[in-house]
Amino acid sequence: MRGRLTFTAGCVLVAAVLLVAAVSLVWLPYDPSDTTGGRLAPPGGEHLLGTDKLGRDLLTQLMVGARIALTVGIGSVLVGGLIGVTAGLLAGFATRWLDDVLSAALDIVIAFPTLLLAMLVVAAREASLGSAVLAIGLAMSGVVARLTRVLVKQVLTQDYITASRTSGTSWPRVVAEHVLPNIAPTLLVNLALQLGLAVLAEAALSYLGLGPPPPNASWGRLLQEAQATVLTAPTGAIAPGVLLVVLVVGVNLVADGLRDLADPTRRRSR
Amino acid sequence: MTPLEVAGLSVRRADGRDLVRDLSFSLAPGERLGLIGESGSGKSLTALAVMGLLPAGMTAHGSVLLDGTQMVGTPDRKLNRVRGRAAAVVFQEPLTALDPLMRVGRQLAWPIRRRRGLRGAALRAAVQDALAEVRLPERVAAAYPHEISGGQRQRAAIAMALACEPAVLIADEPTTALDVTVQSEVLALLDGLVAGRGMALLFITHDLAVVADVADRVVVLKDGSMVESGRTRDIVREPRHAYTRSLVDSAWALEGELDRLAP
Numbered sequence: 001m002r003g004r005l006t007f008t009a010g011c012v013l014v015a016a017v018l019l020v021a022a023v024s025l026v027w028l029p030y031d032p033s034d035t036t037g038g039r040l041a042p043p044g045g046e047h048l049l050g051t052d053k054l055g056r057d058l059l060t061q062l063m064v065g066a067r068i069a070l071t072v073g074i075g076s077v078l079v080g081g082l083i084g085v086t087a088g089l090l091a092g093f094a095t096r097w098l099d100d101v102l103s104a105a106l107d108i109v110i111a112f113p114t115l116l117l118a119m120l121v122v123a124a125r126e127a128s129l130g131s132a133v134l135a136i137g138l139a140m141s142g143v144v145a146r147l148t149r150v151l152v153k154q155v156l157t158q159d160y161i162t163a164s165r166t167s168g169t170s171w172p173r174v175v176a177e178h179v180l181p182n183i184a185p186t187l188l189v190n191l192a193l194q195l196g197l198a199v200l201a202e203a204a205l206s207y208l209g210l211g212p213p214p215p216n217a218s219w220g221r222l223l224q225e226a227q228a229t230v231l232t233a234p235t236g237a238i239a240p241g242v243l244l245v246v247l248v249v250g251v252n253l254v255a256d257g258l259r260d261l262a263d264p265t266r267r268r269s270r
Numbered sequence: 271m272t273p274l275e276v277a278g279l280s281v282r283r284a285d286g287r288d289l290v291r292d293l294s295f296s297l298a299p300g301e302r303l304g305l306i307g308e309s310g311s312g313k314s315l316t317a318l319a320v321m322g323l324l325p326a327g328m329t330a331h332g333s334v335l336l337d338g339t340q341m342v343g344t345p346d347r348k349l350n351r352v353r354g355r356a357a358a359v360v361f362q363e364p365l366t367a368l369d370p371l372m373r374v375g376r377q378l379a380w381p382i383r384r385r386r387g388l389r390g391a392a393l394r395a396a397v398q399d400a401l402a403e404v405r406l407p408e409r410v411a412a413a414y415p416h417e418i419s420g421g422q423r424q425r426a427a428i429a430m431a432l433a434c435e436p437a438v439l440i441a442d443e444p445t446t447a448l449d450v451t452v453q454s455e456v457l458a459l460l461d462g463l464v465a466g467r468g469m470a471l472l473f474i475t476h477d478l479a480v481v482a483d484v485a486d487r488v489v490v491l492k493d494g495s496m497v498e499s500g501r502t503r504d505i506v507r508e509p510r511h512a513y514t515r516s517l518v519d520s521a522w523a524l525e526g527e528l529d530r531l532a533p
Contacts, residue, residue, distance in 0.1 A: 159366040163427070166321050167381045167434050168354035170347070177380070181371050 007257020013250025017243070021070050024063035032056065032064050032215050040233045050235050052225060061217040062239055068218045069247060072132050072202040072211075077195045079137025080144055085187070087141065088148020089175070092156065103149070109142030114201055115208070122210050129212040136201045140194050147190055151183035158182075185259060192255030196248040203244055219244050271338050273297050273437040273470045274320065274357065278332035279342075281315045281324060281494075290315055290494045292332070297438060302464070302471040304485030304502065306478060306517070312494040313474045317359060317442050320472075322349045337437055354381060354434035357472075360460075362443035364423035368415040374426050375401075375411025381433040404429045404459060421452035425459065432463060438470045445480065457483060478521040482506055490514050 029048070030037070037051035044050075049058040091102040118135035125131045155161065155178070164174055205211040206220030214221070219240040226236030274297040281290040290312040297303050307313050319330045322341040334341040337356035341349060358381075361367040369377055375397050382388060382396045397411055404425040415423055424444060431439060441460060445453040461484055464471045473484050481488055482502055489499040490513065497511040509515040 159361055159363060160369045162318070162323060163359065163361055163367040163430070164369070164380075165323055166353055166357075166359040167430065168350045168352070168384065169380070170350050177372070178369050182369070 004257070006253045007260070010250045010253025010255075010257060013246050014254055017066050017070065017247045017250065020063050021066040024067050028060045028063060030057040030060045032060055032217060034060075040229060040236075042233070043235050049239055050233065052222075052236055053229055053233075058222075058236060058239060061222055062219070062243060064215075064217040065219040065222060065240060066243065066247075068129070068212060068216055069199050069202060069244070071129065072136065073195045073199040073247075073251075075129075075133035076136035076140060076198040076201075077191055079133060080140030080194060080198075081191050083137070083141035084144025085148050087145040089152055089179075091145065091149040092152025093171075099149075103146075106142050106146050106149075109138070110146065112139070112142075114139040115204070115210075118201075118205050118210050127210060127213050129216065132202055132205055132211050135205070136198045139201070140198060144187075144190065144194065148183065148187060151186055152179060155179050155182045189255045189259040192251055192258055196251040196255070199244070199247055199251070272335070273299055273337055274472065275335040276316075276320065276333070277335075279316070279319060279334055280331045281312065281319050282329050282331060284327040288494060289328070290319065293489075293491075293494075293496055295489050295496075295499065297470040297472060299437070300468045300470055301487070302473065302485045304481035304488040305472060305474045305491060306476065306481050306488055307491030308476055310493075311491040313476075313491055314362075314442050316491075317440050317472070317474055320440065321353055321357060321359060322346070323353075355385065355436060357438040357440055358431035358434040358436040359440045359442060360424070360428050360431045360444045363447050364420060364427045365415060365447075367427050368423060370415055372414075373411065374413055374415060374418070378411070378426065378430055378433060381430055385434055400429045400433050401426075403432070403463070419452075420448055421456060424448060424452075424456050428456070428460060428463070432467070435467075436469065438472060439464055440472045440474070442474045443476070446475070446477070453480075460484070478506070478517050479525075490517070 034057065035055040037047050037055045037057055039051065039053055039055050041047050041051040047057050047059070049062070051057055052061065087102065087106070091099050091106070094102060114136070117139050118132070121131050121135040121138070125134075161174060161178055164178055169177070202211055202218065203220030203223070206218035207224045209224075211218050211220055222240040223237055226233070226240075230237045276296065277294045279290060279293045280288050282288050293316060295303065305313050305316065315324065315328070318324050320334050320336060320341060322344065324330055330342045332342060336352055339349070339352045339356065341352070368374070378397050378400055379393055382400065383393055386396065388396050398408055401408065401410055406422060406425050406429070410418055410422060410426065415426075418426070428444070444460065445456050448456060457480065471484070473481065475481055485502050487500065488502050488505050490497050490505070490511065492513045498505065498509070498514045505514060506518055509518050
């Protein structure tokens, strides 16, 4: 029961952010670059959450920010998951020699600071939504690949793999039928956790000015812009912070619940 | 053609140690051979070597002719065509030999589909037939392995092996993990099914009483080498090697305990 409750709570939190992001596509209270609201207007009245120091509506900025947080989060999980799972499968099946080489490469990727990697990607391309997705996805792929490799190795020692092989099942089919489904529960939970981390990483990049440039109103950049006026207009810093926490906590709770859902032996025992 | 012909088979570990040494035996069509030995004697490795599925780091040497195909040193892709139809395996631990995340019916469907090319409704019907043959109720098809009992799981595993319609069935301690009462049921079932299809049986066990029940001939393994082989009856009556004698004696000793307690 406890698992179901946290899962539901997580879904509600994530759904709330998803809803905000979806609404932002069709309706916004003000134009994101509309600066007619007066500088640092307090919450209430015409502007529900007030305005920032340039006179832009804060609620509008937050709604656009939800879209960016989700885009970068989901995008980088797709990039990191695709690269990571592929590399992990390769390493899991590889001969001793190739496995050693791949593992060393993964350790280097993991040890490489995400921010430095992001700076390199931004320097090579430009600061954009795509660069943020690529940088965070690449950094994530090392962790995902290492987990996949361990999971694959573990599954390959199981009797049911040998049993399947004795009936003449080819390797690609063994991977599709037995290996991937059996590593999926753990992998999915980890990817969901990575989604939360990716959202935080995007906020960090944007805070440092390495994220998607204006007018993309990332939560991280909102935090950075509100920093100077946090004492006079605290809403500007608190609101994006709260949203960030809501999304990340929600994603983590969903990750927890997913683990139980994906595994039939746990599903029944509750 | 001889279904299985093993000649001078050795299984070598990466460090050069032989875990199975110069083993030779053969199986005629419909024959039942028992491979008996204590744990670590190389019985299961022999079974895996026969299928060409030794764990990483181990290599087979010598010759294993399975339905005329050389299983030692042949590329894996070629062996996939032989596996299943020439020989199939029932493993010791039915819980781990079934994929925990796949319903039993689906696991059973794949070898049937592969062997007979059935699809859709015909495939579902064949799965039900296969379950009925090992006396499992229909609902087992929709169950996950953890939802059925140990005996039922082993029956499902037997059904999967038989679905390949192999010329040789290799049973690697198929009753060791089961309760004693279930053991005899599964043994009787296996016995009947193998006889009904005229399959050859390679029965691997550490239990002399079980071998005496199912096998015509016995190969006794100790530390990876064959110490004795012959007809089951002769070996039980007149074991020549000291190890075989101790096997026979301990089996009788247990039997004697029962006799002593009998009214």
